[in-house]
Amino acid sequence: MPILWCYILKNFFKIFLFCVIGLVSSFIAMKTQEIARFAAFGASWSSIVVFVACQIPYILSMIIPIASLIASMLLFEQLNNTKELIAFRTSGLSIATLSIPIVMIAFLLSIGNFVIMAEFSPRCRLYSHHLVQNISITNPFLLIKKTGLRKLKNSYIDMNVTRLKKEAGDVVVVLNNHSYNRLSLMVAKKLMMNNNLMFGEQVSLISHIAQNDLTLYDDLIIENQETMSTSIDVLFALMQRPLDMFELKYFSLKHLFFLLSATTSSSLMIKKAQFEVCRRLFFSCITFFFMLLGLFLGMQVGRIHKKQALCTAVFLVSFTFICAMAAKSFSLFFYNMLLLYLLPIFVLILAFWRLWQSILNGVK
Numbered sequence: 001m002p003i004l005w006c007y008i009l010k011n012f013f014k015i016f017l018f019c020v021i022g023l024v025s026s027f028i029a030m031k032t033q034e035i036a037r038f039a040a041f042g043a044s045w046s047s048i049v050v051f052v053a054c055q056i057p058y059i060l061s062m063i064i065p066i067a068s069l070i071a072s073m074l075l076f077e078q079l080n081n082t083k084e085l086i087a088f089r090t091s092g093l094s095i096a097t098l099s100i101p102i103v104m105i106a107f108l109l110s111i112g113n114f115v116i117m118a119e120f121s122p123r124c125r126l127y128s129h130h131l132v133q134n135i136s137i138t139n140p141f142l143l144i145k146k147t148g149l150r151k152l153k154n155s156y157i158d159m160n161v162t163r164l165k166k167e168a169g170d171v172v173v174v175l176n177n178h179s180y181n182r183l184s185l186m187v188a189k190k191l192m193m194n195n196n197l198m199f200g201e202q203v204s205l206i207s208h209i210a211q212n213d214l215t216l217y218d219d220l221i222i223e224n225q226e227t228m229s230t231s232i233d234v235l236f237a238l239m240q241r242p243l244d245m246f247e248l249k250y251f252s253l254k255h256l257f258f259l260l261s262a263t264t265s266s267s268l269m270i271k272k273a274q275f276e277v278c279r280r281l282f283f284s285c286i287t288f289f290f291m292l293l294g295l296f297l298g299m300q301v302g303r304i305h306k307k308q309a310l311c312t313a314v315f316l317v318s319f320t321f322i323c324a325m326a327a328k329s330f331s332l333f334f335y336n337m338l339l340l341y342l343l344p345i346f347v348l349i350l351a352f353w354r355l356w357q358s359i360l361n362g363v364k
C-alpha cells in the first residue's frame with residue numbers, strides 16, 4: 001500500500017471513529033429512558049449491559065452513512081486548509097489517484113454496513129426483545145402500564161398499579177387473539193401477584209368464539225368469579241406474539257429470502273419482506289454514496305471557503321432520509337416504494353457528476 005494511501009486512511013479513520021463514538025453515545029443517551037425502565041423492573045447489571053449492547057448494531061447501521069459522510073468531508077477540508085491537497089496535485093497526483101483509497105474504504109464500509117443490517121442487527125434486536133419478555137414475567141403489571149418497552153398490538157389495557165407494583169386495581173383488558181380467532185374482555189376489581197401466582201377479586205370474563213354455524217351453541221361465554229388464581233405464565237403467554245406475527249425487522253436476510261420463496265407466504269408477508277430487503281440494501285448503498293459525497297464536497301475550489309458545501313450536504317442528506325421515510329409509508333406498494341428508494345440515489349449520482357466537473361475544471 002502506498003505511503004500516501006496510509007496517510008489518507010489513517011486520518012480518515014481517526015475522524016470516522018470519533019464520529020461513530022459520538023453518534024452512538026448520542027443515540028444511547030436518547031434511549032436512556034427506555035434503558036432506565038428496563039433496569040427498574042429488577043434486571044441484573046449483566047442483563048442491562050447486554051440490553052444496551054444489543055442496541056448498538058441497530059444504531060451503527062443508521063449512523064455509519066452519516067459518519068462516513070462527515071469523516072470524508074472533514075478529511076479533505078483539512079487537507080485543503082493545510083494546503084496538502086495543493087501539494088499533492090502539484091506533485092503530479094490526480095484527483096482520481098487521491099480518491100482511490102476513499103472509494104475502496106467506501107465500498108468496504110458499505111459491505112460491512114450491509115452485514116450489520118442483514119445479520120447482526122436483527123439478531124440483536126430479537127435477543128433484546130427476548131430480554132424484555134423475560135423481564136416481563138417478574139413484573140407484568142408495571143410493564144403493561146408503561147408500554148415503552150412492550151407495545152401490545154390489537155389490545156387495550158387499563159389499570160391502576162399501586163406503589164408496591166404487585167397489585168393493580170380497576171383492571172380492564174381487551175385482547176384480540178389471532179391464534180384462536182377470539183376476542184376477550186376481562187374486568188377485575190383487583191389483581192395481585194404472589195410468587196408465581198396471580199390472584200384476582202371480582203373478576204368478569206367475556207369471550208367470543210368464532211363459529212360458522214350459530215345454531216350449535218352461543219358464541220359468547222360470560223363468567224363471573226368472586227376470586228380466582230392462575231399462573232403468571234398465562235399473562236406472560238398473552239403478552240407474547242406468535243413467531244409468524246413478529247415484525248420482519250427481527251428476521252435475518254436468510255429468513256427473509258426463505259419467506260419470499262415460500263409458496264405458503266401470504267401476499268402481505270411477501271410485500272413486507274420485499275420492503276425489509278430493499279430497506280437494508282438502501283442503507284448499505286447510501287454508505288458508499290454519502291462517503292463519495294463528502295469526498296467531493298471536501299475538495300473546495302478557490303481560496304474563499306463558503307458554506308455552500310455544508311448546505312449541499314445537509315440538503316442531500318435530508319432529501320435522502322425523507323425519501324426513506326416516505327418509502328416506509330408505501331411499504332405495501334412495491335413499485336412506489338422502490339421508486340422512493342432509487343430517487344435519492346439518482347439525485348446523488350447527478351450531484352457527483354456536477355461536483356466532479358467543477359473540481360476538474362476549477363470552477364466554483
